[in-house]
Each structure stands twice: as structure tokens, then as C-alpha cells.
Amino acid sequence: MKTINILETAILSDNWYTLKKITYEVKGSDGVVVQQEREAYDRGNGATILLYNKEHGTVVLTRQFRMPTYINGNETGLLIECCAGLLDEDNAEECIRRETIEETGYEVTNVEKVFEAYMSPGSVTEILYFFVAAYSKEQKVHEGGGLEAEQENIEVLELPFVQAMDMIRTGEIKDGKTIMLLQYAALHHLCG
Structure with missing residues (x-):
């Protein structure tokens, strides 16, 4: 056996x-x-990305409503996160490039896979592929916000990296994938 x-x-x-x-x-x-x-x-596998600008010391994150957090005590249901999405039929890199444009409006060129992880292996099959990419103002092709067809209502946030790191401490950022990528950026000095 x-x-x-x-x-x-x-x-x-x-x-x-x-x-x-x-x-x-x-x-x-x-x-x-x-x-x-x-x-x-x-729910399928997914990909996530942290956009960073080393020169300006900033990162691009998103804020959107997440029902599971709302029913588990998040008063507004809003969660600050790195851009992410399900792979569907794409490979991880194709997926994250598509999601980055849809959600943030940035068309990034050099996408780097940094690791992969099971996020909740006790109950969810998903493996998540983690990426980072440098961004600049010139790569902004539209406002972002997600797809209306997918009922997405995503706010794009550009934050100083130091503020984003402090938001982990204050509890304003509670999303696991986002915390992992911000810590990766800190360990590898991506933002100055």
C-alpha cells in the first residue's frame, strides 16, 4: 500500500x-x-506581484472588498493587497502580466519570479507564484481597477515602501501574500 x-x-x-x-x-x-x-x-492556482520603484522608494498595491475577511471581523471588508489573480489557462508569468495591467494599469516589462508557496495547505489546494517587477510612471497605460465583467472594483495605491512596511505593524496590511512580498523587498533592498 x-x-x-x-x-x-x-x-x-x-x-x-x-x-x-x-x-x-x-x-x-x-x-x-x-x-x-x-x-x-x-480554486485553481494563482500568481501575485509586488511592483516597486527603487528610485522613488514606492510600491503599488491594491485595495478591494473581500467577503471572507468581512465575515471574519474586518469591519469594512476592504483589504490592501499586492496585485494577484488565478492562472486560468495561462502560465504564471502570462497571468501576472495580464492581472497587473487589468488591476493596476501598469504594463511591466521585467517580471521576476521569486518563489512559490501553498498559502493555506490545510484546506485549499492553491499554490501561489510570487513575482516582483520594477515599475515607472511611463509604464502606466490606464487607470487600472480590474474588469467590470469580473465585478472587480479595485483601488490602486502607490505608497512609500516605508509606509507599507509600517502598515504591516499597524494591522492596516493583513494579507499574507502582500506581507511576504513586502518582506522579500525589504530583505533584497528593492526599494532603496
Whole structure:
């Protein structure tokens, strides 16, 4: 027997994305096989990017309403984040270039993948690809804000890097992917 043997997969919801209940057997380090059940939410994989301007010491972030944060105590439901999106049929780099233009209005050229991570592996299948890219005012091709067809209402924020880092401390930035990319920028001196 393999370490994991999936016995049954039941779809609990296939509304927005797919929520599955998986029944499986697992062999422990003691050799004993036990049956367990877990739920896994499959929303596809995604990509995220931090736009930074080293010369001016600024970063571009977004602010938008996130229902899950609202029902978990975020009074306004608004969350400050790095630009991000689901891969759909694209590879990670194509996806993040598309999302960057749609959400921020910037058409960046040199996109660098810095790492990838599972963001909530206890319940969500998604792996997220993390990117950084330098930006300049000349790369702004439109106002951004997302796609109306996707019901996006995204505010574009250009902030001093030092302020963005302080917003982690004050709790104004609580998004995990954004914190990770801002810390990456600090460790690698991307903003001065």
C-alpha cells in the first residue's frame, strides 16, 4: 500500500469553485493504517506581484472588498493587497502580466519570479507564484481597477515602501501574500 490511498472523493459544492470531501487511508510511521476524511477547496492556482520603484522608494498595491475577511471581523471588508489573480489557462508569468495591467494599469516589462508557496495547505489546494517587477510612471497605460465583467472594483495605491512596511505593524496590511512580498523587498533592498 502507498502511504496514502484515496477511497472516495465526493463533491460538496461546485458553485464558484470546487469543494471536495476526500476519504482516504493513511499509513502511519508505526505501520498502522487509519481511515480519515478531509475537505479540500480547489480554486485553481494563482500568481501575485509586488511592483516597486527603487528610485522613488514606492510600491503599488491594491485595495478591494473581500467577503471572507468581512465575515471574519474586518469591519469594512476592504483589504490592501499586492496585485494577484488565478492562472486560468495561462502560465504564471502570462497571468501576472495580464492581472497587473487589468488591476493596476501598469504594463511591466521585467517580471521576476521569486518563489512559490501553498498559502493555506490545510484546506485549499492553491499554490501561489510570487513575482516582483520594477515599475515607472511611463509604464502606466490606464487607470487600472480590474474588469467590470469580473465585478472587480479595485483601488490602486502607490505608497512609500516605508509606509507599507509600517502598515504591516499597524494591522492596516493583513494579507499574507502582500506581507511576504513586502518582506522579500525589504530583505533584497528593492526599494532603496
